[in-house]
Amino acid sequence: MQTEDFAADAALFARLRSVWEDVDPMPADFVDRMVAAVAVEDLSREYALLTLVETNLAATRSDSDTMTLQFSDGTTTVLLHITQTESGKHRIDGWVDASALAVRLVQATRELPADLGEHGRFAFDGVPAGVSRLKLAVRDEGGDLHDFQTPQFEV
Amino acid sequence: MTDIDRSEPDGQERTGNAWAAASDDSAAPARWEHAADLFLRWREGETRAMDELVRLMSPVLWHVVRAYGLDRALAEDVVQTTWRTLVRRHDTIIDPRAVSGWLTMCARREAWRVGKLQRRADPTEVEYLEPHLPTHESAEHTAGVEDDQRRLWTSVGKLDDRCQRLLRVIAFDDRPDYARIAADLSMPVGSIGPTRQRCLGKLRALLEGDGWRDHDAN
Numbered sequence: 010m011q012t013e014d015f016a017a018d019a020a021l022f023a024r025l026r027s028v029w030e031d032v033d034p035m036p037a038d039f040v041d042r043m044v045a046a047v048a049v050e051d052l053s054r055e056y057a058l059l060t061l062v063e064t065n066l067a068a069t070r071s072d073s074d075t076m077t078l079q080f081s082d083g084t085t086t087v088l089l090h091i092t093q094t095e096s097g098k099h100r101i102d103g104w105v106d107a108s109a110l111a112v113r114l115v116q117a118t119r120e121l122p123a124d125l126g127e128h129g130r131f132a133f134d135g136v137p138a139g140v141s142r143l144k145l146a147v148r149d150e151g152g153d154l155h156d157f158q159t160p161q162f163e164v
Numbered sequence: 165m166t167d168i169d170r171s172e173p174d175g176q177e178r179t180g181n182a183w184a185a186a187s188d189d190s191a192a193p194a195r196w197e198h199a200a201d202l203f204l205r206w207r208e209g210e211t212r213a214m215d216e217l218v219r220l221m222s223p224v225l226w227h228v229v230r231a232y233g234l235d236r237a238l239a240e241d242v243v244q245t246t247w248r249t250l251v252r253r254h255d256t257i258i259d260p261r262a263v264s265g266w267l268t269m270c271a272r273r274e275a276w277r278v279g280k281l282q283r284r285a286d287p288t289e290v291e292y293l294e295p296h297l298p299t300h301e302s303a304e305h306t307a308g309v310e311d312d313q314r315r316l317w318t319s320v321g322k323l324d325d326r327c328q329r330l331l332r333v334i335a336f337d338d339r340p341d342y343a344r345i346a347a348d349l350s351m352p353v354g355s356i357g358p359t360r361q362r363c364l365g366k367l368r369a370l371l372e373g374d375g376w377r378d379h380d381a382n
Contacts (some may be wrong), residue, residue, distance in 0.1 A: 058227060
């Protein structure tokens with residue numbers, strides 16, 4: 010193959026890239042979601058720590074097997090509602106007042122990814138009892154990504 | 165541009181690098197070099213360099229994975245798995261310059277694995293690509309460019325699945341690992357260079373039949 014053939018191949022590949030970028034573009038927010046997924050996975054990262062601001066543990070222990078926890082750093086707030094299920098495991102429904110891009114629950118021997126809903130909602134199903142910590146990556150209204158972790162709490 | 169040594173069949177690797185370099189802005193480093201630099205900085209403790217690496221390479225991984233015929237949701241899962249695998253197993257990458265090749269290889273393996281499961285679970289025709297151009301118009305797309313794009317896309321659609329996949333992977337992977345692509349596509353290693361040329365040749369024939377002139381990329 011001659012140099013001009015090679016240059017023609019290069020030009021054709023460049024055009025092919027552009028066609029595929031047009032006809033099959035990445036989903037909206039795809040790159041942000043990938044950044045967030047890596048953020049909650051990366052142990053070398055320093056996560057901003059949310060602190061426990063409220064728990065109604067005492068109140069709920071008596072009426073049923075539910076517990077509500079609230080964490081905040083003054084700007085971002087996370088609410089967790091933990092319910093024991095019939096199987097003896099737990100369901101955690103969570104909400105954060107920002108757009109949740111990735112949320113993981115970290116326990117001693119396992120990590121669970123959350124099902125993400127709309128408007129900052131997320132959920133974990135079938136969570137075994139144990140000491141847990143939440144890691145999350147969110148996007149604020151300005152479009153910036155932040156990653157947080159909570160202190161450990163007992164499920 | 166210097167002449168490319170094409171005397172040996174495995175000179176394909178160099179060809180792949182060279183065309184990518186040629187098609188990029190020549191002042192900027194090649195994407196794989198930029199990726200290597202970010203990866204190194206992340207390893208040295210600069211945690212935010214990973215964000216940049218993810219932003220640089222995720223678009224490439226999207227197209228590489230979609231070439232395997234996965235639906236969009238599965239493709240996103242595969243790219244995410246690829247990144248998580250990098251974070252967990254980065255210490256197995258001895259040469260940081262290999263990181264972009266490692267990522268595309270990992271994504272191709274995972275796409276191939278997941279694609280096989282998907283095909284087994286769903287024996288009906290796997291969705292490949294939406295067979296039409298989106299109708300949006302943007303300022304930089306003149307009518308002529310749109311027309312060319314449409315012709316190119318129509319011709320690509322007439323190629324067999326294997327050619328479509330191969331051309332798409334090569335188009336986005338600026339360090340093609342031909343041995344690995346061959347294994348993934350169940351083709352003998354020696355055939356990948358000729359296959360690429362055969363696929364390009366077919367595409368050109370289709371384009372010429374449609375009145376296409378092979379002019380320079382914009």
